[in-house]
Amino acid sequence: VFFTPTLAKIIATLGVAFVLIFRPQGLFGRKGL
Amino acid sequence: MFLGSNLRKSWTLHIGVIILLFALQFILPAYHHGNLARIMVLACYAMGYNILFGYTGLLSLGHALFFAAGMYGMSLTVQHLGWSAGPALLAGLVAGFAVALAIGLLALRTAGVAFMIVTLMFAQAGYLAALYFGEYTRGDEGFVIQQSFRQLAGVNLADPTNRYFAALALFAICVVVSLRVVQAGFGRVLVAIRENEERTRMLGYDIHRHKLAAVVLSGTMSAAAGAAYGLLFGYAGATFASVQYSIFPLLWVLLGGAGTILGPFVGTLFMFYLIDLSSELTTAYMLIAGFALVMLTLFAPQGLVGELRRRALRWLP
Secondary structure (H helix, E strand, O other), X not given: OOOOHHHHHHHHHHHHXXXXXXXXXXXXXXXXX | OHHHHHHHHHHHHHHHHHHHHHHHHHHOOHHHHHHHHHHHHHHHHHHHHHHHHHHOOOOOOOOHHHHHHHHHHHHHHHHXXXXXXXXXXXXXXXXXXXXXXXXXXXXXXXXXXXXXXXXXXXXXXXHHHHHHOHHHHOXXXXXXXXXXXXXXXXXXXXXXXXXXXHHHHHHHHHHHHHHHHHHOHHHHHHHHHHHOHHHHHHOOOOHHHHHHHXXXXXXXXXXXXXXXXXXXXOEEOHHHHOOHHHHHHHHHHHHHOOOOOOHHHHHHHHHHHHHHHXXXXXXXXXXXXXXXXXXXXXXXXXXXXXXXXXXXXXOOO
């Protein structure tokens, strides 16, 4: 086990939040489409 | 002249409410006395929420993070660093301010539904962090703040009378700050952003800066309520960072009236006693509370104070 489940949840939650913030068009979406 | 008389009326009303709450301290029985102190502190939380939701039109689902930042900023410095109540309260405020600034800078890059989701996720990450660092925060179980630490300028805050006055003082500060903000140019720009963001931008206002200031003010006020709650009631726990505590202020503000100064207080008072009284009658008290909420939403969609403003008192801020 690399992470405790709680730490894994924190990292996953923050990861998704940062995708929404910095890539609002989605991970593979392109700007302006 | 007309504007001046409205201004006078609104100050008279709000100061009148504060005086009424002061007078109630002498006549209320102990049980309601304790409840009202709690309601006043929670109303400050709701008032902070209202700056962002009611006046700026930004729906956050993560305000528990700010409340908890204030609470932990205060309680952890007391518990682990042995700080006294004054500096600890300040630490709570600074923690709330810093968290609100960071969240504002990040979350305001998004808009609409994404803003709601991002704030919810940050709050959830905060809640999980409180659990993760359970060694210090004691997680869901929380910890009690020793009575000997709950002294502010020689005043024992564990005493019910002092606690009531401290809660009232915080409430009065929040009411005055909210009123001043709403009446100032800054508050009017926030309302303009709520009503029509594009038009406000066209008029030359810096939307991002105003929204960021609203998030920081709202978050700091919520943190002040969190820090005061921990100090006055002597407990800090991760429950206060949970999603439930992000939904509460939204409910209180919606019930009392979004975009009104007294709405958050009326909403908190109403909801608190609705649950309190209905739980005396039945174990299915959430059913009664839910029914009342549905009825209010149907017949008074602008909330109790909002409805009062629509029907009679047009000048209510």
